[in-house]
Amino acid sequence: MNTKLASISENLIEFRDVAYHINDIPARMIVSEISLRIPPGETLVLLGRSGSGKTTLLKLINGMLLPPKGVVFVQNCPTTEWDPIRLRRGIGYVIQEAGLFPHFTVAENVALVPTLENWDAPRTAARVHEMLHLVGLDPRDFAHRLPRELSGGQRQRVGVARALASDPPILLMDEPFGALDPVTRAELQREFSALVRRLGKTIVFVTHDLREALLLASRIVLLQAGRIVASATPQEFLRLDHAEVRAFTSSLSVSPGALA
Amino acid sequence: MRPWTFISDHRGEILSATLEHFTLVVIAMAIAILIGVPLGMFIVQRPTLRTMALGIASIFQTIPSLALFGFLIPIPFIGGIGKRTAIVALVLYALLPILRNTYVGLTGIDPAVLESAEAMGMTRSQILFRVRLPLALAVILAGIRTATIITIGVATIAAAIGAGGLGTFIFRGVALVSDALILAGAIPAALLAILADVLLGLLERRLRIS
Numbered sequence: 001m002n003t004k005l006a007s008i009s010e011n012l013i014e015f016r017d018v019a020y021h022i023n024d025i026p027a028r029m030i031v032s033e034i035s036l037r038i039p040p041g042e043t044l045v046l047l048g049r050s051g052s053g054k055t056t057l058l059k060l061i062n063g064m065l066l067p068p069k070g071v072v073f074v075q076n077c078p079t080t081e082w083d084p085i086r087l088r089r090g091i092g093y094v095i096q097e098a099g100l101f102p103h104f105t106v107a108e109n110v111a112l113v114p115t116l117e118n119w120d121a122p123r124t125a126a127r128v129h130e131m132l133h134l135v136g137l138d139p140r141d142f143a144h145r146l147p148r149e150l151s152g153g154q155r156q157r158v159g160v161a162r163a164l165a166s167d168p169p170i171l172l173m174d175e176p177f178g179a180l181d182p183v184t185r186a187e188l189q190r191e192f193s194a195l196v197r198r199l200g201k202t203i204v205f206v207t208h209d210l211r212e213a214l215l216l217a218s219r220i221v222l223l224q225a226g227r228i229v230a231s232a233t234p235q236e237f238l239r240l241d242h243a244e245v246r247a248f249t250s251s252l253s254v255s256p257g258a259l260a
Numbered sequence: 261m262r263p264w265t266f267i268s269d270h271r272g273e274i275l276s277a278t279l280e281h282f283t284l285v286v287i288a289m290a291i292a293i294l295i296g297v298p299l300g301m302f303i304v305q306r307p308t309l310r311t312m313a314l315g316i317a318s319i320f321q322t323i324p325s326l327a328l329f330g331f332l333i334p335i336p337f338i339g340g341i342g343k344r345t346a347i348v349a350l351v352l353y354a355l356l357p358i359l360r361n362t363y364v365g366l367t368g369i370d371p372a373v374l375e376s377a378e379a380m381g382m383t384r385s386q387i388l389f390r391v392r393l394p395l396a397l398a399v400i401l402a403g404i405r406t407a408t409i410i411t412i413g414v415a416t417i418a419a420a421i422g423a424g425g426l427g428t429f430i431f432r433g434v435a436l437v438s439d440a441l442i443l444a445g446a447i448p449a450a451l452l453a454i455l456a457d458v459l460l461g462l463l464e465r466r467l468r469i470s
Contacts, residue, residue, distance in 0.1 A: 062379055088381035099376030103394050113380055162380070172379075 011073070012170060012202045013038040013061055018070030020056055030056045031226040034070070040169070043196055043203040045213040047248065048223035054206040057223075058172050061204060062091045074170070089113055092163030092171040092201075096178045098155040100147040106132070106158050107143040113166040131161040136191060153184040160192070164199070173205045177212065189215055210248045214238075222248070266440035267447070274429070278448045281425035284343065284418065285411050285452075288350035292407060296355050297400060300362025301388065310363065317356035325414045328352065329421045346415070346423030353414050354407035361403025365396030398468040405460035412453045416445065426452075 019032040031053035038044050046054040059065040060072050063079045072079045074087060100109050107128050108115075114124040132139040135157040147155055156176055163171055177185045177192075193216050196203060207213055213220050214234045222230040222237075224244045232240055238249060267274060303310035320328070328349050332339045338348045369392060377387045419427025426445040433441030 064375075064379060085381045085383055088379055091379075093376060093379035095372055095376060095379075097370070097372040099370075099372035101373060101377070101391060101395075102370075116381065116386070159376075 011037045012040045012075060013204070014073040015057070015060070016071045016073065018060065018067045018072055020053075020060060020065060020067055020069075029226055031060075031223075033227055036221065036228065036231075038202060038204065040202050041200050041218075043205060043216055043218045045205045045207060045217035045220045046223060047207060047210065047213045047220050049208060052223040053226040054208075054223055055174055056226075058174055058204060058206055061170070061172060062093065063087050089117060089166065090168045090170065092166075092168045094156075094159045094163045094171070094173045094176040096175045098147070098159035098176075100155055100158055100162070102147050104147075105143065106137070106145050106147070106150070107139070109147065109158055110161045110165050112162055113168075117166060127165055128161075131165050132158075134164070134195065135161045137161070151184075152180050153188060156180065156188060160195075164201075169202060171201045171203045173203065175207055176205075178207070178209075192216070210252055263440040263443045267444050270444065274426075274444055274448060277424065277426050277428060277445070278452065281412070281415055281427075281449065282452065284346060284350065284415050284423060284425055285408065288347045288411055288415070289354060289404070289408055291347070292351045292354035292358055292411075293404060295351070296358030296403075296407075297362050300359050300400075301366065301393075303359075303363060304366050304388075304392075314356075314360060314363070317359050320352040321356045325349070325353065325417045326420060329418065333421060341422045343418075343423045345421055346418035350411050350415060350418065354411050357403040357406040357410070358400070359403075361406075362396065362400050365399030365403075366392045368399065369395050398464050401460065401464045401467060405457065405464060408456045408460060409453050412449060412456060416449050 013036075015034045015036040018034040019029060021029045021032075034057065036057075046057055048054050056065060060067055060079065061074060063082060063084045066080055074082065074091075079087065101112075104112075107125075110128045110131050111124050114127055119127070128143065129139045132142060137154065137157055142150070142154070142158075147158070150158065159176065163173075177188050180188065189212055196216065203216075205213075205216055214237070217234050219231065219233055220237045221228055222242075222244060229244050230237065230240050230242055237245065299313060303313050323331070329345065332345045332349055333341065339345050366388075373391065373395070374387065377391050382390070415423075415425055416427035416430055419425055419431050426449045429441050429445030430449075433439070433443075433445065
């Protein structure tokens with residue numbers, strides 16, 4: 001996957017005039033007129049309110065949804081032409097509830113994609129070890145635990161380790177820290193942003209939290225009712241003159257009156 | 261005659277009837293599991309077939325057992341008098357709980373788990389055998405447990421069509437107005453049901469995750 005990646009164009013993911021609607025009803029549009037280019041190494045944050053179409057865009061990238069209109073390219077190949085299994089094995093995926101397999105130990109969860117890809121046992125074990133260290137979990141302590149024996153933050157760390165285990169060039173994250181308490185969330189956000197810089201993955205990150213977007217993004221794309229209304233670096237984003245941008249920036253500040 | 265004296269005097273006969281009863285139940289359950297579990301797996305992705313299969317299995321459950329045995333007697337190949345007919349009827353009764361719990365177990369899995377399984381690039385059959393099935397095992401086993409208890413009870417009535425088992429004592433006891441004879445059939449049948457319930461319950465608890 002990586003060698004293939006190096007040989008081709010500057011855009012790892014590209015949306016070309018994509019629309020998606022439910023059950024062939026064009027009137028029930030979820031996203032429309034989406035054109036978006038994501039070069040390698042970018043951390044693109046899709047920001048928007050609930051129901052703005054963020055998750056839909058994410059699922060269009062790994063072929064869990066296929067566009068009825070337009071084309072989504074991943075590594076220069078339309079998602080409709082990819083073998084969905086091959087496509088997804090090259091894309092890490094982390095969701096809010098982590099989605100760990102409750103009957104697998106932490107080590108087995110992290111080893112999921114290497115196992116599916118038939119890595120030999122020593123290589124898989126070494127990789128699991130490395131991944132758990134990477135996300136700040138001591139393998140001696142955690143490898144044999146079941147997900148139910150972990151805290152929410154630890155589960156989310158395992159989710160990240162699982163997504164990175166086969167070293168995919170792309171990582172999709174759907175509000176991965178959304179269900180955590182504020183302190184744990186801030187902790188994971190800080191660690192994750194350092195991790196991102198070190199790994200150089202291409203990341204598409206969905207959130208409704210502007211603070212999180214500003215911390216992690218190299219570019220923020222703002223969605224409103226299924227359309228892209230702004231695309232800017234974090235620095236530029238705060239200065240944009242758009243009603244939805246202002247709605248988000250005003251959510252950052254707490255008026256003193258509210259605390260009284 | 262006092263029931264206890266009767267039971268201890270005829271313990272050899274009672275034991276062999278219990279064994280016969282047990283065999284009937286084990287054979288019927290094995291067939292019901294071999295049909296019900298794969299069928300339950302098959303209907304997960306097929307809504308029309310699911311409605312039909314669950315509907316038909318429910319209809320069998322509503323037929324009074326004595327009537328079902330009666331209906332089966334004139335049917336060629338599977339019918340007639342004796343054990344074979346009884347096993348067919350027992351399988352039909354056991355099917356619904358197994359089928360329904362297999363379906364419920366396979367579909368009642370945390371959507372986040374299934375979503376990440378799909379997103380990590382697992383094929384449909386990998387998801388079925390490595391995720392859905394292991395996670396559904398406790399629920400499927402609960403269905404098997406219910407079906408076993410039903411089958412142990414219904415199998416007593418199979419004696420009416422000559423299938424033998426503990427029902428023989430009960431029917432004879434009813435005909436002769438002998439409490440001792442009825443109890444000689446009823447007590448071992450109840451013990452069998454309790455034993456099955458406890459043992460399968462233990463297994464189910466061991467398989468239940470979180």
